[in-house]
Amino acid sequence: MRKITLLLLVMASSLVMQGQSFNGFLTDNYSGVNSVIANPANITDSRFKTDINLVGVSAFIGNDYAGVNVFDAIKDDYDFDASANIYPTDNNNALVNTDIMGPSFMFNINRKSSLAVFTRSRAFVTAHNVNGNLIENFDSDDGDDVNFDDGSLITTGHGWGELGVTYARVIIDDRTMFLKAGLTAKYLQGAGSAHINGDNISVDYLVDGAGPDLGTIETTGRLTYAVFDSTVDEDGYEYELPNATGVGFDIGFVYEWRPNYPDYQKTNSNGDTYYVKDKNKYKLKLGLSITDIGSINYKDGVEETYIIDKFDTVENLEDEFDNADSFEDFLRNYYVLDESKKGYKVNLPTALHFNADWSFTNRLYVNLNTDLSLVSKDNVGATRIANTVSLTPRFESKLFSFYLPMGVVQYSGFQAGAGLRFGPLYVGSGSVLSALVSDNTKAADVYAGIKIPVYQGDAKDRDGDGVIDKLDACPKVAGPEENSGCPWGDADADGVLDNEDACPNEAGPKENKGCPWGDSDADGVLDNVDACPNMAGTLENKGCPWGDADNDGVLDNVDQCPKVAGTIEYDGCPSPAPKVTEAVLKTLNAYAKTILFNNGKATLKDSSKAVLDNIVGVLKDYPNSHFSINGHTDSSGSDTLNQKLSENRASAVMTYLIENGISSSRLSHKGFGESNPIDDNTTKEGRRNNRRVEVVLVR
Incomplete structure (x- = not known):
């Protein structure tokens, strides 16, 4: 009986924990290359020159069948039957999920675009519609009769590796508005896959069906079991990857509202602009992404459908299961094979992610994150994440960050955890705090990793003149911003500094802005009072000659119509036009x-x-x-x-x-x-x- 219970529990594992790996850490603006798995747009305009992830591991386990005290459950002498809180229903769910991010790196191509390459290994086992009442009765010494109709068990186990390339670019950078987008293309290599799903399954379990202490079990319906071909060589030693590959894609956008954008732009007197790279510039950041679009084709996989119409004693069922070499052998020997085909696809856990990050100060933030599965739980042969909503306050700085993720997870309820990043190390859990205070924890997770971060440097000002070295034409000598950080001089030694001297290379009085007075047209009127310094004129006309703008022979000083040709008789104005009679x-x-x-x-x-x-x-x-x-x-x-x-x-x-x-x-x-x-x-x-x-x- 214990072996059948174990079989059912293994088949039932998955689908309940956080849809997002590294919970809390990925909200950090210093999560670097790791952030591509949540939104590929994150890597550009980041706080890194480059970021290298060596290894990061995230593991989740959860269910809606049993609640435990996590710290008691990890002890060797823990009695699950005696201590666990059981919540059996006709549709129980559970989880085992791992996510390993291997060697990965990102770097900036230029100020507006970045590139990342990452490796990742993942394993999901998803299950739905597992009859918890049936499991509880099988696992109980004095269970009740159970009749279970119209069962539609769906389970999927899948492990695969990813090699991803991400390109992200700034699309809009217009003062308060900032928008960037990213796209990830992934080569997928399947490592193993299996799924079981039932069609109109019914189970009639009688505790004393064949006499006292001799239970019977009657099953009807159809059971489909799919598994990839063996990946071990004939001698049973060397592991070989299955013939299973595919491609996947992630796409994401990030919008930032930057009401204080002038604080992050520096411009010198030559018009050169420097954008501060080591500071977060937004008050509000909104992210939207769709991840894990794609599938893996297990070309050598086998999918078999069995008719499970069978009446037998529980004792005989256990014997058949014990004597079988494998689960496949048990199915083939015990039930009737109805259909068999080669090859099947496993869809990735496609999901929609929305993220809102509010900056209270340059160190304190609060993050709202929603993960929504785009894969139906009735989709056979597909993995999926659990729908989650989380709120994460955090303290964030270049070398240290601390997170307090809190959220509601589909099936597992409220979870609260903590995490931190200290230089190259990051560690945390999205459920550790709730596990500390609860004897009825239905989910637990943990993550840890190490990386090599190369941060953007802050803008330096060695001479302390308020002009950063990037824009300072004299970075070692203090000078005003108007002169690009260089001090003003007096090249002609006339007592007028060059910034105020209109003739910096020719001495002149301050009253003439450092230029000497002269009489360029030699008309006896000095240039400082000559309205026409380059044309000889009269003193009465401020050094300008009288002209005849309309060329009518009447000089402008006596011309009553200086811009319209006229006659001397009419003082330079044209004679009146004749009238039509x-x-x-x-x-x-x-x-x-x-x-x-x-x-x-x-x-x-x-x-x-x-x-x-x-x-x-x-x-x-x-x-x-x-x-x-x-x-x-x-x-x-x-x-x-x-x-x-x-x-x-x-x-x-x-x-x-x-x-x-x-x-x-x-x-x-x-x-x-x-x-x-x-x-x-x-x-x-x-x-x-x-x-x-x-x-x-x-x-």
């Missing part, structure tokens, strides 16, 4: 009446161009006057056609005038169609008079 308008319209168009069209006849040129000549005599060109037709044809024709003819006349020198700003046009006749449209003569173009004075 009624006689002029009669002349214009007398010309206009003789403008001829091609029949039914708006195109001018060649004979009209001479008349139009006369109109142009008249209009040029009155440059300040504006005119409207109005078109009229007789009543022949439709109103619409006549309206359009009158407009086009007026437009054609205006276009000719513009093309021949009349400004478009002085002209407008309008068509009146047949609406304004000046004669009788019933006669040929009247219609000819009505077809006309008129020139009207606007202003």
Whole structure:
């Protein structure tokens, strides 16, 4: 009976602990290359020049079937049956999970991008829908009869190795807004895999089914068992990796809100900017990532389905199990093989991670982290993490950090732990504190590791002038920031420092900003009071000559219109423009009446161009006057056609005038169609008079 119980417990192990390895440590901005496993964007704009992880080990164990006092449970004489608190249900779950991060390193390509290469070995065993009532009765000397129907046991055991390459880059760095992204590509090598799942399994266990102290067990349904082919050579000595490979991907983004960004940027007088590398710059950091996208194909694996319709005594079942060489042999000998196939895939524990980190000071932080499995627990042949929400206050500095992770873990409930990083060492547990005070712990974890960190150095200022050496043109001699950290001098020894001397290489009075006074144009007016120091002029005009800006022969000092050409008679202003008289308008319209168009069209006849040129000549005599060109037709044809024709003819006349020198700003046009006749449209003569173009004075 004990062996069957052990078998069921092994099949039931997994799925309950923190979805995130190295709980607490990965919230640290000094977790370095290790942080790629949570979010690949973390490695760029980090606090490291480079970071080398030698080895880090994280292990988890948990369940929702039994609660224990952890420190009693690790003793050699611990009696599980007598001391453990049992919580059997029809759907119990449990966990054994390890994560080993091997030699790994990261380095910065430039200020905005980084690269990491890491190795990692992982092992998961996931199980669902394990009937705890059945296990408890098998494990009890005076158990009750159990009837269990519609069971859908799903378990998966999987171990694999990873070789990952991560590239991360800053996407946005705009004062308060900062965004970076990262992508990891992983080569996966399977190390071993097996899964068991049941379909409509029922178990009818009778304590005295075949007589006193002789129990019976009846099972029905289908059981699928998959395992990779043997990875041991024929002699049973040398381990060989199975024919199982795959690829995986992680993708992540990190956004930082940096309201105090000016504190982390230094700029000298030459415009060179240095970004502080050794300080965290955010008030709030938000991270979002999806990890473990991919699968491993076990090409030589075997998946077999058995019909387990069987009635037997428990004693005989135990004998069959004891005598079998392996679990596969037990299944093949005891049940009926229904289906067998070669090769299967195991999906990675794909998960969504959201992380929010708030900075109270440059040393005190609080982190909110959520891990959400994207793999259904009903997915056969897939590993998955447990959904978790954790809150981690921490103290963080370059050489030392301390964490207090607290969270709610799916199935295992509330967990509280502690961890620290001291230089190259990191160690911790996400559950050690809750385990210390509880006799009913359902989960426990621990991690430890060692690395070689190479931190970003702080900005040095050897001469103490407030200008960091990276931007200081004179790093060993103090000087003002305005002169890029160099002291001001007095090259011409005139008592005016070069920063205030407009002529640093020529002595001059302070009143002239260190430049000597002179008379460059030799007009008797010194340059300090000469408004035109390079052009001879008069004292009355502040050393400038009088000019004639409009070239009208009247000097600007007496020209009443210095920017408009005029006449001496009008003191340099132009004579008033002539006004258009009624006689002029009669002349214009007398010309206009003789403008001829091609029949039914708006195109001018060649004979009209001479008349139009006369109109142009008249209009040029009155440059300040504006005119409207109005078109009229007789009543022949439709109103619409006549309206359009009158407009086009007026437009054609205006276009000719513009093309021949009349400004478009002085002209407008309008068509009146047949609406304004000046004669009788019933006669040929009247219609000819009505077809006309008129020139009207606007202003």
